[in-house]
Amino acid sequence: KNQVEQSPQSLIILEGKNCTLQCNYTVSPFSNLRWYKQDTGRGPVSLTIMTFSENTKSNGRYTATLDADTKQSSLHITASQLSDSASYICVVSRNDYKLSFGAGTTVTVRA
Amino acid sequence: NAGVTQTPKFRVLKTGQSMTLLCAQDMNHEYMYWYRQDPGMGLRLIHYSVGEGTTAKGEVPDGYNVSRLKKQNFLLGLESAAPSQTSVYFCASSLDRLKTQYFGPGTRLLVL
Helix, strand or coil: CCCEEEECCEEEEECCCCEEEEEEECCCCEEEEEEEEECCCCCCEEEEEEECCCCEEEECCEEEEEECCCCEEEEEECCCCHHHCEEEEEEEEECCCCEEECCCEEEEEEC | CCCEEEECCEEEECCCCCEEEEEEECCCCCEEEEEEECCCCCCEEEEEEEECCEEEECCCCCCEEEECCCCCEEEEEECCCCHHHCEEEEEEEECCCCCCCEECCCEEEEEC
16 A cells, blocks of 8 residues: 555646645654656656655745644645646655655646 | 766567666765656665665565666666566665655666
């Protein structure tokens, strides 16, 4: 059973609009949570990393939040651009450094 | 600084054939990893290495072997390819297990 569930599976938004992606996890004991961006045909690229004590982290127009109590994270994209079209992957690390990957959310930004 | 590179980019194999995927990194990273990515599933760890000359099994190691003879290279071998090994393979490296993993561009493998 996948310990990292992402929703929605895919979404389409208009350029300039905002969107929020969700990540729920059951991984325990928790160490950190990362969001990666994967462009089509490319490898994932790290966007943010948050430890237990951090509840928000920004990287340009990307803002990640973490609620370690409810084991939920979100990735908010502000003022979307065509280049934001990609798959966004949530990755949760345990204390033993084992990583669990979500299946990803595919975002399509249309002009 | 090329980061993480993978060769080949694409390969078609017949069932039973063997091949080796090469991963190279120029960041002097100790840790290297091989993942496979299948539709609708998260990346799954095949094997990893914590340093030159060492390898360890990941989540889905069956049917694969690896070698890390040089720090900068991590090889993934398929001895007898099966259609279930059709996938996209990603190599990654990191300074240590706490640090961010840097991924290569992937190798798309089709086993007929």
